[in-house]
Amino acid sequence: MPLSRQLSLSLLAVLILVFIGTLWINANNTRDFVAQQLASHAQDTATSLGLSIAPYTATPDDLPVVDTMMNAIFDRGFYQSMILRDAKRNVLIEKHNPDSVEGVPLWFRNLLPLNPPESTTDVNDGWTMAGTLTVKSHPGFGYQQLWQNALQAFWMILAVFIGALTLLYALVKMITTPLLAVVKQADAISKQQFEQIGLIPRTPELKRIVLAVNRMSAQLAKLFNQLSSQAERYRDFAYKDLLTGVANRRAFELAFEQLLADSEQHAQGYLLLVRLTSLNEVNSNLGYQAGDEYVKLVSQELCTVLTHSQLNGDVYRMSGADFVLLLEDTEQQTCIAFTQRIISQLNAIEKSEYRLGTAHVGVGSFNFGDSRTDVLERADNALSGASATTDRWQLARQEDLHHSNTEWRTQLNTILQQNHADFVAQPIETRQGDTLYNEWFARFNADAVTGNSEQAQRYLPMGQLVPASVRLNYAQKLDELLIASALKQLTTQTHAIGLNVSRLSLSQTSFHQWLINALPQERTACAKLVLEIPERALVNGTDDLTHLIAVLKARGVRITVERFGAQLAAITHLRKIKPDYLKLDGRFVRNIHNEPDNQLFVQSLVNIAHGLNIQVIAEMVEDEAEARCLLDLFVDHLQGYHIGIPTDTKV
Template identity: 90%
Template structure:
């Protein structure tokens, strides 16, 4: 029971007891007083009447006179009975009034009974006793007076009681409101939400408590911000070019190696190698300061073009005169349009001192399984051709045969019509070897789609299928198919399953509504589902996405933010969505035991996550040295070929 209720009920019980006790004492004292008054009244009447009738008691013929005198007093109605007896106790005269009481409830008569005594006086005839007179007052008037007094006392005490209740409520509120605010703030602090209590109580003791908790919250907020800033500084120092502020060559190598080796995403796209062809001449003729301004100007233009384009791209400075733009999951036509836009913007800022032109661009494609050297060589060869081309850019010749959009649309329609997906599962385990959940990766048999038994062991390349679904606006339908297929098998597996959801699907309200309806009604079943959402969805997320994730968590679904660390801006969104797990971007995991900078950065991310009560998963763990290093950095769970190979999920 809450403290406010305990305190309120306790004080209310005290007030009720005081109310009842005060009313009872008042009524009981009034009853005693009325009893005494009735007795005194009867005695006085008996004495005075006895003296008045004494001269007439000797002669029986005078009894009518006595009767008249008794009637004169008795008829006033204040007496219940009058009895006159002679010396031998024979009744001479007797008068009685009914025992009824008007205007007073029967329960009140039973609760507070009046017992007026009979007062007796001797009637003397000279020196002898001629008889006795007994008088008993009628209790009706006493009851009426007692009832009137009781009702007046009741309403007066009730008014005081109501005022006391109001004061009691104000007192309880005054005590418990700051305490509840402190409890709420403490709970918020545990969730890394460092709020401040705005209303400071005036009571000195409560004021000191609230001020102390506010001070603690402010200090913890400062420490958390310092930790976040420290992680940002680590990242900037190790992975950012100091002149332009864009990512440096080290960041490019880590990101690109991870992209080419990511068996989960099967990424494909294009690499743009941008070379500042006039930089050496500017440095020689105008000095390095002018050269630096040249580099910063080009970097700013490239950033602007990349920001305006609705593409999944990143900019890197890989050498003094070279920039690289990675366009992930991008179609060839979109890449060509982007490159032409880049050239147009660079030509627009061209100056007379750039005698060899502002820049030239070579474009090469990449896909899962390529090597970084081959892709760069491809782009460099295209750059050589661009240096003599009128357009100042060139696309390397494609060696791989890719499906056309028409062919991919046919394949995707066939997949959706079959309404079935196959999966392989890879476990995520903790340091004790216990499985947290299995991440499921979709695959589609080429034989099932084409009917050719010769392709029974072949599967469609997901590295081309997924980008094609994005390009052709099938991403949401494909996600819905994969999730629906997985949900049908949810109860038949011992471990929870993890599914990836694309950023495009997460941005659609229709997908939110579909998924909420598709989930099982049983929260225990939903607890076996883990949805993995990309970090980039948080950076570009909205309040609608935050609400959607809150709905999922309320049903028991767990949330993992994957590829975390690539964009630290997502840290500010973690407090809102409160994910269960963070999965570190594979670029920081690969060969981490030989990368001190990556170790410092990962450790800072782990500290931030643990401060938010979020567990950390490291993916793409390929050998024992990487696993041991990650566990030493207090990473909670590991995933990769060293931890467990993907296996078939068929039952």
């Protein structure tokens, strides 16, 4: 029971007891006073009436006079009975009024009974006693007086009681409001939300408590911000070019190696190699400061064009004069149009001192499984060709045949019509070796799509299927198919399953509503589902995404943010969505036991996540050395071929 309710009920009980006690004492005292008044009234009447009728009681013929005198007093209604007896106790005259009392409830008379005593006086004829007169006052008038007094006392005490209740409420609020604010602030601190209590109470004791908690919250906020800043400084120092602020060659190598080896995403796209062809001349003729300005100007233009294009890509500075742009999930025509926009923008900022032009661009494609050296060689060869053309850019010759958009659209429609997907599962294990959950990867039988049943079973290349679904606006439908197929098998699984959701689907409110409606109604079933959302979705997310995640977590679904660490801006969003797990970007996991910079950065990310009560998963763990190093850095869970290979979910 809350403290406010305990205080309120305790003080209310005291006030009620005081109210009832005061009312009872007042009514009881009034009853005693009325009883005394009735007794005194009866005794006075008996004495005075006895003296008045004494001369007439000796003679029987004078009894009518006595009766008249008694009627004159009895008829006023203040008496319940009058009895005149002779010396032998025989009743001479007897008068009675009914016991009824008007205007007073029966329960009140039963609660506070009035029993007025009988007052008796001797009636003397000279020195001889002629008889006795007994008078008893009627209790009706006493009850009426007692009832009126009780009503007045009740309303007066009730008014005082209400006033006391008001003061009690104010007192309880004065005590509990700061305490509730402290409790709320403590809960917020546990969620890494370092709020400050704005309303400071005047009561010295409560004021000291609130100010102490505010100071603690401020210190923890400062500590957490320092930790986040430290992680950013580690990242900037190791992976950012100091001159331009874009990612450096080390960051490119990590990101590109991970991209080419990511068996989950099967990435494909284009690499743009941008070379500042006039940089050497500018450095020689105008000095290195002018050369630095040249580099920064080109870097800003590249970042601006990439931002406005809304493509999934990043800018890296490879060396003094070379930049690289990685474009993921991009088709050829889109890449060509993007490259032309870059050349147009760079030509627009060209100066007279750039005698060889601002820059030239060589473009080469990449796919899952390619060698980084081969991709860079293709782009470099294209760059050499670009230096000899007026367009200042060139696309490397394509040797691979790709499905046309029409063919991919046909295959995607066939997949959606079949309304079924197969999965392979890869386990994510805890430090103790238990399975946290299995991540499911979709696959589609190419022969089933084409209708060929004679060849050995083949599967569509997901590295081409997924980009095609994005390009042709099938991403949401494909995600809905995969999730629906997985949910059909959810209740039969021993372990929870993890499903990837694309960034494009998460940006659609129609997908949000579909997903909520598709979830099982039972919370125990929803608890077996883990949705993995990309880190980039948080950076570009909206309030609708935050609301969706809150609804999913309320239903029991767990949330994993994957590829975490590539964009530290996502850290600020973690406090809002409160994911259950963070999956480190694979670029920081590969060969981590030989990479001190990556170890420092991962340790910073783990500290931040644990400070937010979020568990950390490391993916793409390929050997024992990587696993041991990650466990030493307090990573909670591991995933990769060293932990377990993907297996058929039907097995």
